[in-house]
Amino acid sequence: MTRFKLGSAQFVVLGAEAPAGLAQERLTPAEREVLALALAGLSNRQISRKRKSSERTVAKQVASLFRKLEVGSRAELWARAAPVTRR
Numbered sequence: 001m002t003r004f005k006l007g008s009a010q011f012v013v014l015g016a017e018a019p020a021g022l023a024q025e026r027l028t029p030a031e032r033e034v035l036a037l038a039l040a041g042l043s044n045r046q047i048s049r050k051r052k053s054s055e056r057t058v059a060k061q062v063a064s065l066f067r068k069l070e071v072g073s074r075a076e077l078w079a080r081a082a083p084v085t086r087r
Helices: 029-039 042-053 054-071 074-082
Strands: 002-006 009-013
Touching: 029 042, 029 054, 029 074, 042 054, 054 074
Parallel strands: none
Antiparallel strands: 002 009
16 A cells, blocks of 8 residues: 655555556646545546636546556546545
8 A cells, every 4th residue: 555645635545556557747737646645536627627727638638647647537636536535
C-alpha cells in the first residue's frame, strides 16, 4: 500500500504496485489538477467548467494521465488510488 497527496486530498494506492508515474513528477501541474478532480468523481465536462478550459483539452489531459499512469479507465484509476478517509 502506498500513500500520496494531491492538493488537499490524500490517497492510498491499493494493490501490489502503484501505477507507474503516480509519484507525480511525471505529471504536469494541469494533469495533477485534472487527476484530483477525476478522482473526486467529476466528468470531463465538469472538470472543464471548473478549470475554465475546453472539454477537448480535458479529454486529452485525461488520456495523457491514463497513458502515464498505465490505466485504461477511470474505474481502474479509482480501483488503484482510493481516497483515504479523514478521521
